[in-house]
Amino acid sequence: MEILTVKNYSITYDGVKSAVDRVSLGIDEGEIVSIVGESGSGKSTLLHGILGLLPRSAASKGTVHVFGREIAEMNPAELRKLRGEQIAMIFQDTGRYMNPISRIGAQFRQYLRCHGNYSPAECDAEALDLLRRVHLADGERVLRSYPFELSGGMRQRVGIAMAMALKPRLLLADEPTSALDVTVQAQIVRQMMDLREKYGTTIILVTHNMGVAAYMSDRIGVMRDGALVELGPTERVIHVPENTYTRDLLGAVIELDDERMAGRAI
């Protein structure tokens, strides 16, 4: 079943140049789809548009249907219910979206009580359980910590735990691993794939890392200058890209088994 349908969707900030240019895209329940592209290609803007998070200065055309309902026609109360309960989002640096002077535990409680029906005691138990599931071992200590006391990777795991708290059907991930170390990136990638395995979560991942996209997703979409220039099953896009830009992009990826550019031969 298609749970997200984007049709002929454009976003413009100044009325002249389109940040997102006539994008059409349908996503099935339980699918993992990656949107790749370079900076300024409009991939993040598209994600924000889907969640109805665009600033007022942005004008959009076309339609976005989530679970059969059009985002643009929903009132603030409905949007609020949709976000958190049905759709969750994780960002590149989750720490930036946390309150720096409030402990993780307090923010977790606030999030749970805001969207769900929990008593304070239930909140803590639930939070601990969620942190354990994202492999944060000393959950109690995490809840007592301020955001800056955690490493970037841990904050990202807290972000994922929060995003998953209400078991949303759709997870939007905007460069969730780009600011992280490679070993932590691998962990977060694994964590997101776990979500689909365990809860059947549908995931849209925006990334510039072709390797991560290829590893995780069922389908890959390539964006350039706001347009979706290619969309297809991962194997096909990687091995027989139809678009020249996709080919260039793949050609620019530096791999561990590439011939080295420099250095002594031994």
Added chain:
Amino acid sequence: MSEYKDSAVLELKHVGKVFDSGKDTAFRAVRDVSLTVRRGECLGIVGESGCGKSTLARMITRLTDVSEGEILLCGRDISKLRGRALRSTYRDVQMVFQDPYSVFSPRTSVGTFLEDALVYHGILRRREARQEAKRLMELVELPSGLMDRFPHQLSGGQLQRVVIARAVSIRPKLVLLDEATSALDVSVQKQILKLLVELQRMYGLTYVLIGHDLAVVRTISDRIAVMYAGMVVEELDAAELEQAMHPYTRMLLNSVFSVHDRGRKIIDLEEMRVSGGHTNTEGCPYRERCMFAGPLCAERRPLLAEKRTGHSVACHNITQLS
């Protein structure tokens, strides 16, 4: 060994950095690092954030003081220099940072930025510098028409080319590239790496490249040093990176996603704990994450030892790994 010694541009001997806050226990960001970089060579230093690689870079460029050990630049110890003598090393060691925008003054045109370096270091007079700046722009494949532009009018890739041109223009003994391509788009990244390799061949430049992306570091380095918790845990030829032995290097290698290994890679979920930075206690700093850790690892810190020619590893369990 002696013929190598002669051409060594940079030698680090037991270099360490201690941040002492006065009241708390001192934090050792870098400990006992010994490395050699020969003329025309590129040494890659890889490691995760907080491993001390940037602190090491700042010591080599003397942007921060050296707490322990010696740093020899072409045979001369620069680790304790001050004043005028230190200023001349600033010319000898040039640095290229991750974010080119942070290097520029927003009100200085790109051309002036290039000229200033030549004039400041007394290489050319202002009049001649203009001409040289034009040549430098060509060298890094930028149209000379961009010279009158300001930093915000150029793309990140273009600006990084200007930064590289300036670094090379004053003929430094060593160019330190600190995550120089990490902030750039993939296609731009590859172009900049190619440019760096070309310039290295043309001028016989010596590089130290600091990075977190193993594939990028490997592609332009001759040697690779892997850092963990302030120490070098493995050092080997870049061409032999696949034969790395240290469990941490193995884990780094396994964390790199290739567009071709779909479904093949297995990632185990690790437990993460709130920690207070590096452990200052004895023993191997990696032991808590290491699946091979034994009782010896908790007692004694493993030292870097040559396991094969040109391949050193700091691990107690290395014989059992292969």
